[in-house]
Amino acid sequence: MTTAKRDTYTPETLLSVAVQVFNERGYDGTSMEHLSKAAGISKSSIYHHVSGKEELLRRAVSRALDGLFGILEEEHARAGRAVDRLEHVVRRMVEVLISELPYVTLLLRVRGNTETERWALERRRDFDHQVAELLKAAAADGDVRGDVEVRLATRLVFGMINSIVEWYRPDTRGASGPEVADAVVRLAFSGLRQN
Amino acid sequence: MTTAKRDTYTPETLLSVAVQVFNERGYDGTSMEHLSKAAGISKSSIYHHVSGKEELLRRAVSRALDGLFGILEEEHARAGRAVDRLEHVVRRMVEVLISELPYVTLLLRVRGNTETERWALERRRDFDHQVAELLKAAAADGDVRGDVEVRLATRLVFGMINSIVEWYRPDTRGASGPEVADAVVRLAFSGLRQN
Numbered sequence: 047m048t049t050a051k052r053d054t055y056t057p058e059t060l061l062s063v064a065v066q067v068f069n070e071r072g073y074d075g076t077s078m079e080h081l082s083k084a085a086g087i088s089k090s091s092i093y094h095h096v097s098g099k100e101e102l103l104r105r106a107v108s109r110a111l112d113g114l115f116g117i118l119e120e121e122h123a124r125a126g127r128a129v130d131r132l133e134h135v136v137r138r139m140v141e142v143l144i145s146e147l148p149y150v151t152l153l154l155r156v157r158g159n160t161e162t163e164r165w166a167l168e169r170r171r172d173f174d175h176q177v178a179e180l181l182k183a184a185a186a187d188g189d190v191r192g193d194v195e196v197r198l199a200t201r202l203v204f205g206m207i208n209s210i211v212e213w214y215r216p217d218t219r220g221a222s223g224p225e226v227a228d229a230v231v232r233l234a235f236s237g238l239r240q241n
Numbered sequence: 242m243t244t245a246k247r248d249t250y251t252p253e254t255l256l257s258v259a260v261q262v263f264n265e266r267g268y269d270g271t272s273m274e275h276l277s278k279a280a281g282i283s284k285s286s287i288y289h290h291v292s293g294k295e296e297l298l299r300r301a302v303s304r305a306l307d308g309l310f311g312i313l314e315e316e317h318a319r320a321g322r323a324v325d326r327l328e329h330v331v332r333r334m335v336e337v338l339i340s341e342l343p344y345v346t347l348l349l350r351v352r353g354n355t356e357t358e359r360w361a362l363e364r365r366r367d368f369d370h371q372v373a374e375l376l377k378a379a380a381a382d383g384d385v386r387g388d389v390e391v392r393l394a395t396r397l398v399f400g401m402i403n404s405i406v407e408w409y410r411p412d413t414r415g416a417s418g419p420e421v422a423d424a425v426v427r428l429a430f431s432g433l434r435q436n
Contacts, residue, residue, distance in 0.1 A: 058262070061339065081408035104327075106309070119296070129434065133434075149431055154419045184433075188435060189435055190435055191427065191434070192435075194424045194427055198415075198416050198424050199433060201408055202401050202425060202428055204403075204404070205403075205404025205407070206401040207400075209396070210400065211402070212400070225390075226391070226393065230397060232388065232389055233397055233398070233429070234432060235432045238324075238327075238376070238385050238394060238398070239385060239432050240383060240385055240387075
């Protein structure tokens with residue numbers, strides 16, 4: 047590594063360009079050539095920052111995973127009744143998804159063709175499992191309905207949350223991040239029907 | 242068209258092979274060559290049945306769309322309180338999604354690069370709009386919560402339903418179609434929390 051750089055990229059800004067290209071073309075369909083063109087710097091300049099596209103993928107999905115796992119360390123996710131901890135986690139998942147939209151989008155599209163992708167899938171499964179355990183604890187407390195199997199309920203709630211990457215755009219005049227998080231919490235916990 | 246066929250395909254079975262290939266490779270990434278190999282018949286035999294891959298796409302997404310629009314014609318979707326009609330539509334959407342899984346999966350992945358794809362997206366939007374109208378009517382009746390905006394609620398409920406294509410497999414020992422439909426209706430209308 048030299049200190050004289052011929053480009054103005056930092057690992058951070060290069061990552062943000064790479065994630066955009068990965069999301070547009072798919073990770074498999076992206077070459078170093080595509081990344082070089084999108085960033086407007088030579089391939090050797092990119093190699094100055096990272097070892098290759100798999101390192102960029104690993105950094106990008108790590109950012110999403112760190113955001114998600116960070117939620118489980120928050121006080122409201124660790125103390126209190128399981129159903130309230132679950133509600134906190136669901137709300138924060140939506141907030142992290144929206145604040146880290148391109149990174150979470152990439153994470154959700156990972157297929158498992160490379161070691162990094164398989165690692166990311168494994169970490170996602172681990173996260174899903176921890177949320178499912180919280181749901182199971184809430185059901186054991188009698189705070190969550192017992193007539194929907196835990197695994198199925200977890201999948202459906204994750205389905206609702208993850209679908210946000212398909213339509214949420216920060217520049218639209220639609221709902222803001224906290225409005226979407228509120229809506230998800232209301233629907234997931236109390237449903238559409240007016241009691 | 243001649244009556245003597247050198248293959249045992251009907252338009253129906255050819256369609257089912259094509260949908261599988263489209264879902265695996267993506268519609269854009271599928272050539273007539275791929276279809277010919279997957280079906281085990283020559284390209285000219287395929288042209289005996291259809292004008293090309295776009296016709297196969299149109300037939301496939303039509304099958305999904307006919308299933309979905311058919312729901313809106315059912316008696317329970319047309320008579321009764323809006324909230325009950327909505328509940329019927331949501332349950333039947335899950336059932337149609339599961340019974341026509343590869344066709345609905347393809348429909349949900351349509352991108353809009355060809356005329357047929359744009360037509361399919363337009364029809365999907367029309368369906369979504371009709372369900373949103375039902376939700377609006379239920380809210381006007383006071384049967385559905387007023388604190389989540391209709392468009393947002395529709396997107397989230399569709400997100401939950403559509404996510405089923407990502408994990409539901411008919412051969413797994415997991416939940417059956419009616420069990421998944423029940424779970425979706427319970428979560429979407431009453432939520433997780435035990436009242």
